[in-house]
Amino acid sequence: MNQYDYIIVGSGIAGLYTALLAKEQGSVLIITKGSIDDCNTKHAQGGIAAAISKNDSPELHFQDTIAAGAGLCDEEAVRILVNEAPDRITDLVKFGVPFDTLGGEIALAMEAAHSLPRILHAGGDATGEHIELTLSKQVRPSRIQVLEDCLATEILVEKGKVSGIKALDCHTGSIEEFRCRFLILATGGAGQLYKFSTNSEIATGDGIVLAFNAGAEITDMEFFQFHPTALHLPGVTPFLISEAVRGEGGALCNVDGRRFMLNYTPDGDLAPRDVVARSIVYEMGKTGPDRVFIDVTHLPPQVITTRFPHIYRFCLDHGLDITKGLIPVAPAAHYMMGGIKVNSWGETNIAGLFACGETACTGVHGANRLASNSLLEAVVFSNRIIEKTRGDTEIKAPTTRQGKEVHHSLSQRQIPQSVPTLSLSALQQLHWDKTGIIRNKEGLTQVADTLAAWQKALPQPTDRPSYESSNLVLTGRLVAEAALLREESRGAHFRSDFPQSSPRWQCHIVLTR
Ligand SMILES: Cc1cc2nc3c(=O)[nH]c(=O)nc-3n(C[C@H](O)[C@H](O)[C@H](O)COP(=O)(O)OP(=O)(O)OC[C@H]3O[C@@H](n4cnc5c(N)ncnc54)[C@H](O)[C@@H]3O)c2cc1C
Numbered sequence: 001m002n003q004y005d006y007i008i009v010g011s012g013i014a015g016l017y018t019a020l021l022a023k024e025q026g027s028v029l030i031i032t033k034g035s036i037d038d039c040n041t042k043h044a045q046g047g048i049a050a051a052i053s054k055n056d057s058p059e060l061h062f063q064d065t066i067a068a069g070a071g072l073c074d075e076e077a078v079r080i081l082v083n084e085a086p087d088r089i090t091d092l093v094k095f096g097v098p099f100d101t102l103g104g105e106i107a108l109a110m111e112a113a114h115s116l117p118r119i120l121h122a123g124g125d126a127t128g129e130h131i132e133l134t135l136s137k138q139v140r141p142s143r144i145q146v147l148e149d150c151l152a153t154e155i156l157v158e159k160g161k162v163s164g165i166k167a168l169d170c171h172t173g174s175i176e177e178f179r180c181r182f183l184i185l186a187t188g189g190a191g192q193l194y195k196f197s198t199n200s201e202i203a204t205g206d207g208i209v210l211a212f213n214a215g216a217e218i219t220d221m222e223f224f225q226f227h228p229t230a231l232h233l234p235g236v237t238p239f240l241i242s243e244a245v246r247g248e249g250g251a252l253c254n255v256d257g258r259r260f261m262l263n264y265t266p267d268g269d270l271a272p273r274d275v276v277a278r279s280i281v282y283e284m285g286k287t288g289p290d291r292v293f294i295d296v297t298h299l300p301p302q303v304i305t306t307r308f309p310h311i312y313r314f315c316l317d318h319g320l321d322i323t324k325g326l327i328p329v330a331p332a333a334h335y336m337m338g339g340i341k342v343n344s345w346g347e348t349n350i351a352g353l354f355a356c357g358e359t360a361c362t363g364v365h366g367a368n369r370l371a372s373n374s375l376l377e378a379v380v381f382s383n384r385i386i387e388k389t390r391g392d393t394e395i396k397a398p399t400t401r402q403g404k405e406v407h408h409s410l411s412q413r414q415i416p417q418s419v420p421t422l423s424l425s426a427l428q429q430l431h432w433d434k435t436g437i438i439r440n441k442e443g444l445t446q447v448a449d450t451l452a453a454w455q456k457a458l459p460q461p462t463d464r465p466s467y468e469s470s471n472l473v474l475t476g477r478l479v480a481e482a483a484l485l486r487e488e489s490r491g492a493h494f495r496s497d498f499p500q501s502s503p504r505w506q507c508h509i510v511l512t513r
Pocket of ligand 1: 009010011012013014015031032033034036037038039040041042043044045046047048049127128150151152153186187188189198199200202206207240334335356357358359371372373374375376378
């Protein structure tokens with residue numbers, strides 16, 4: 001049997017960065033279900049936030065993050081995030097990430113809900129691609145072992161401690177066991193739950209399900225961020241039109257060409273994501289069509305083509321020259337704020353099990369993530385996992401996190417008499433309609449009941465699609481149950497039947513088996 005010091009599941013920014021640090025401490029295996037660069041990281045556009053300019057400070061970054069999080073950020077975790085950000089940027093530069101520069105200094109851009117420019121970017125709007133390719137280029141020739149097309153299926157726990165993982169070889173269909181001292185889940189998000197999503201096809205909630213089934217605590221699942229502006233063209237999968245476009249002066253307008261954001265919020269086009277997404281839904285409701293527009297035609301064409309080469313090229317390839325025409329956009333599912341509950345060292349409640357990146361919930365995003373904080377969160381907390389395990393010969397009992405919590409196990413559901421047949425499109429449509437930007441008790445109950453019925457009828461998975469579909473069903477149940485429990489509106493979670501925030505709900509919902 002194969003024995004490693006570290007096994008890392010996933011090869012986005014969180015998995016690769018952790019692996020590069022872990023290799024200095026012992027043997028490392030990365031398991032990843034596709035090819036090494038299949039991940040959401042590669043698609044990140046806007047950039048990575050860090051208070052590195054003379055006018056900025058970790059304190060200002062802290063305040064912006066807390067303000068966006070709608071009363072649910074873990075303040076200790078946010079302090080760590082903003083204070084350790086500059087050092088992690090230095091690490092990325094050392095690994096070779098080619099951040100854009102201006103006059104010899106790293107260039108910084110503005111993004112929604114940041115009080116000043118603090119977003120580092122690479123290749124204009126190709127930041128994620130540069131980070132992913134730079135890190136995977138470091139990993140490939142190193143002594144880190146990488147198993148591609150290998151899907152983690154079950155965490156092995158012995159006497160309360162993690163001992164390894166089972167994984168499916170996607171080529172042969174066989175299940176293999178790998179043993180380790182430290183298991184780190186870096187499996188990304190779950191955007192594939194929704195019909196309209198900016199996420200890549202790998203985002204199927206696998207890490208959540210692996211951890212949940214092993215007995216880990218899952219928290220904040222009701223908070224799913226919807227990006228307000230994904231390209232909305234018939235037959236084209238939603239492609240992100242980064243907030244940085246509005247940061248550079250792009251303006252939202254309705255089908256009649258009228259700017260509307262100031263009718264909803266004094267922050268206008270640069271309000272937090274949840275506010276902009278809901279405003280767009282209301283505006284579309286008033287004006288009819290299923291889209292609004294971003295206008296950048298007043299910006300010099302050269303600014304558009306150099307600052308947003310990726311977006312410009314993608315739109316042009318689909319027949320739209322954005323220097324001359326309006327960009328049709330609509331909201332799409334984007335980021336899972338909740339996840340596997342970890343403390344400020346990335347530890348779960350199971351000894352030896354860690355999580356980082358989008359699958360983890362460190363508490364830094366609260367109820368609403370501030371743009372460009374997730375790439376940062378991945379590197380800051382990955383680094384802390386390695387700090388924690390450095391020289392650790394004995395696996396210790398994990399420490400818990402501060403903050404008010406309510407604990408629930410997945411409720412037994414009344415299985416409806418008839419449910420639609422399970423298919424990916426049926427699941428995604430149901431989630432889009434009922435656990436989307438605006439929710440209510442009736443719709444959420446329908447989702448919870450239907451998914452419970454689907455889960456009961458699921459056969460034992462045998463290949464990657466069947467594992468992913470099963471993982472989406474359970475992840476979807478966790479989203480729906482948490483959203484049903486939270487009878488208020490806060491951040492990204494908006495209940496039309498409870499439209500106000502309630503002090504009673506200034507707490508985290510933690511779900512376990
Ligand atoms: C279009 C888009 C734009 C974005 N822009 C920004 C931005 O500008 N700034 C920012 O901060 N954030 C941005 N985000 C969010 C950010 O990109 C992600 O949160 C971050 O990249 C997640 O990194 P990760 O390493 O946790 O996961 P990912 O990069 O998604 O990697 C997950 C890895 O886990 C693997 N995996 C999953 N399940 C299994 C399994 N069962 N077995 C084996 N392997 C598995 C996957 O194959 C993949 O390799 C954006 C997201 C999207 C979708």
